[in-house]
Amino acid sequence: MQFQEAHDSFLNWLEVIKNKSPRTIEQYNRHLTKFSEYLEDKNIDSFTYKVGDITLKIAEWFRSHLYKGNKKISIVTANAYMITLRSFLKYLEKQGITSLSPTSIDLVKAEPRQVEFLTEEELERLFQIVDSSTLIWKRDIAIMECIYSTGLRISELTGLNRNDMNLDTKEFAVRGKGRKIRVVYLTERSALLIKNYLAARNDHLSPLFIRHNISPDNIDILEDERMRLSRFFITGMIKKYALKANILKEISAHTLRHSFATTLLNNGADLRGIQEMLGHASITTTQVYTHVTNPKLKQMHKKFMK
Numbered sequence: 001m002q003f004q005e006a007h008d009s010f011l012n013w014l015e016v017i018k019n020k021s022p023r024t025i026e027q028y029n030r031h032l033t034k035f036s037e038y039l040e041d042k043n044i045d046s047f048t049y050k051v052g053d054i055t056l057k058i059a060e061w062f063r064s065h066l067y068k069g070n071k072k073i074s075i076v077t078a079n080a081y082m083i084t085l086r087s088f089l090k091y092l093e094k095q096g097i098t099s100l101s102p103t104s105i106d107l108v109k110a111e112p113r114q115v116e117f118l119t120e121e122e123l124e125r126l127f128q129i130v131d132s133s134t135l136i137w138k139r140d141i142a143i144m145e146c147i148y149s150t151g152l153r154i155s156e157l158t159g160l161n162r163n164d165m166n167l168d169t170k171e172f173a174v175r176g177k178g179r180k181i182r183v184v185y186l187t188e189r190s191a192l193l194i195k196n197y198l199a200a201r202n203d204h205l206s207p208l209f210i211r212h213n214i215s216p217d218n219i220d221i222l223e224d225e226r227m228r229l230s231r232f233f234i235t236g237m238i239k240k241y242a243l244k245a246n247i248l249k250e251i252s253a254h255t256l257r258h259s260f261a262t263t264l265l266n267n268g269a270d271l272r273g274i275q276e277m278l279g280h281a282s283i284t285t286t287q288v289y290t291h292v293t294n295p296k297l298k299q300m301h302k303k304f305m306k
């Protein structure tokens with residue numbers, strides 16, 4: 001089978017059989033397209049190239065090619081490309097199509113992930129910097145409190161609609177990674193801030209959080225998805241308020257998710273419970289927070305180290 005044909009068939013399988021999210025499929029497509037571009041750089045026609053011709057040497061050269069690009073990439077990013085290639089090869093194996101064995105591709109051992117989070121004092125400064133007298137500020141503080149009180153991923157937050165929320169019970173369901181549904185919970189404060197923001201809006205749009213850089217005269221003709229906030233906008237917005245609060249850490253929306261997890265851990269929450277609230281498939285992913293802050297270790301150190 002030719003590579004491009006297998007590429008298209010693989011993406012269709014991910015969508016129809018595996019029910020992967022559009023974002024996941026887009027990532028797999030991007031990674032395999034990069035592999036096609038690598039073949040073209042080697043003067044290999046990717047449209048006539050057969051998957052049976054993929055060898056370990058080709059795969060390793062592709063890995064080296066990733067590191068030699070104009071934009072420096074991390075080991076984690078390079079591993080993500082190789083994981084996609086392995087998944088593609090596993091798919092071919094399932095279909096009975098001869099190619100390189102997926103188990104022959106190893107991943108490079110990466111340094112443990114560094115988790116950046118905000119301290120209690122930094123969180124207080126961040127949330128106090130917002131002046132909720134304007135509609136944009138009402139939106140921004142509601143967004144930041146929503147992420148911090150629920151531990152939502154930024155992609156989960158941007159996909160929220162008004163009718164997803166139950167502000168009376170202060171809980172709602174969200175579809176996370178792997179299309180899995182979990183229930184998340186709002187604090188009293190975050191629910192109140194979202195209510196205040198929605199009460200200040202005068203539009204028909206479904207997204208929970210929207211752009212407000214538009215003329216009120218045009219609001220009735222605008223479509224939901226055109227007005228939905230992007231991941232990049234929210235990250236930039238949070239960085240802006242962090243600077244105003246004199247927080248010099250390199251933070252993003254994910255920093256508030258990390259802060260949610262470390263706050264729970266510091267107050268004695270069970271790691272399995274935190275795993276469920278974050279929507280982690282594996283407890284191993286959640287355990288990264290125990291390396292960041294462990295209240296029992298801190299108490300032990302304080303007790304014995306005078």
